[in-house]
Amino acid sequence: MTNQEVVLISIILQLIVEGKANTNNLSPGVKEYLEGVVESFLEDPENEASAQLYHFATTVFNTNKKAMN
Numbered sequence: 001m002t003n004q005e006v007v008l009i010s011i012i013l014q015l016i017v018e019g020k021a022n023t024n025n026l027s028p029g030v031k032e033y034l035e036g037v038v039e040s041f042l043e044d045p046e047n048e049a050s051a052q053l054y055h056f057a058t059t060v061f062n063t064n065k066k067a068m069n
Contacts, residue, residue: 003060010057013037017054 001009015021016038023031041050 006053007057007060009037010053010055013041013054014057017041 012021012034016023016034023034026034041054044050045054
């Protein structure tokens with residue numbers, strides 16, 4: 001997975017977990033995938049890998065301001 005793909009997953013994870021984004025209108029396959037990512041995160045949010053995935057986008061954007069443009 002590329003950094004760009006991980007950033008996108010991280011953003012989506014944050015939107016769903018914190019923003020309570022509505023996934024009802026997504027295609028079934030996409031919705032199922034995202035629900036699996038969120039479920040994995042919520043099983044053990046203290047897990048280092050889960051925490052890193054969740055905060056990856058924040059870390060990238062806070063350390064590389066040019067990436068935001």
